[in-house]
Amino acid sequence: xxxxxxxxxxxxxxxxxxxxxxxxxxxxxxxxxxxxxxxxxxxxxxxxxxxxxxxxxxxxxxxxxxxxxxxxxxxxxxxxxxxxxxxxxxxxxxxxxxxxxxxxxxxxxxxxxxxxxxxxx
Amino acid sequence: xxxxxxxxxxxxxxxxxxxxxxxxxxxxxxxxxxxxxxxxxxxxxxxxxxxxxxxxxxxxxxxxxxxxxxxxxxxxxxxxxxxxxxxxxxxxxxxxxxxxxxxxxxx
Numbered sequence: 001x002x003x004x005x006x007x008x009x010x011x012x013x014x015x016x017x018x019x020x021x022x023x024x025x026x027x028x029x030x031x032x033x034x035x036x037x038x039x040x041x042x043x044x045x046x047x048x049x050x051x052x053x054x055x056x057x058x059x060x061x062x063x064x065x066x067x068x069x070x071x072x073x074x075x076x077x078x079x080x081x082x083x084x085x086x087x088x089x090x091x092x093x094x095x096x097x098x099x100x101x102x103x104x105x106x107x108x109x110x111x112x113x114x115x116x117x118x119x120x121x
Numbered sequence: 122x123x124x125x126x127x128x129x130x131x132x133x134x135x136x137x138x139x140x141x142x143x144x145x146x147x148x149x150x151x152x153x154x155x156x157x158x159x160x161x162x163x164x165x166x167x168x169x170x171x172x173x174x175x176x177x178x179x180x181x182x183x184x185x186x187x188x189x190x191x192x193x194x195x196x197x198x199x200x201x202x203x204x205x206x207x208x209x210x211x212x213x214x215x216x217x218x219x220x221x222x223x224x225x226x227x228x
């Protein structure tokens with residue numbers, strides 16, 4: 001059974017940092033591109049970042065570029081999101097999503113349960 | 122960025138009704154569109170990929186149509202378990218963008 005389990009969320013002050021993790025199981029992690037998608041409380045979905053199977057290709061939404069860093073460890077079947085210079089508007093549930101599409105973003109077929117990040121003083 | 126506009130933002134329908142949700146892209150995205158269902162407190166779930174293809178395991182009462190800038194998601198014979206918010210998402214170009222969502226409720 002495919003599973004994605006996020007962790008690392010919590011309360012952080014503005015300007016602070018946090019590292020999210022997503023542990024994959026039940027599939028060959030290194031064979032899939034991965035993404036982070038977030039959802040502010042009561043709001044819609046916002047794509048955050050993409051990383052290719054090998055980790056060689058990375059993209060970010062403009063709203064997080066220069067502050068967030070996506071990475072992966074295919075040996076440990078894990079995806080990461082290092083978040084720095086956090087702002088109140090980064091408050092959201094963060095989901096990792098497996099991308100089975102041929103085209104980037106073409107098929108988010110499995111999602112984690114999400115981890116809540118709250119940026120507040 | 123490609124803007125995705127969904128309407129209505131919410132709707133209320135009776136069990137057994139046919140429900141149609143519309144999604145418009147701000148530019149031609151060919152068939153590079155997916156539909157997701159999100160139930161309260163849960164992660165989104167892929168329903169339709171490439172505008173009209175039903176994801177494995179999704180009930181056949183769900184269908185998608187469209188290409189270019191205009192797309193629809195139809196639920197034939199609405200069921201109580203279909204109560205959710207539905208999102209369209211384009212993957213023609215980065216950044217990937219989602220519609221604002223359509224909340225479906227039972228009348």
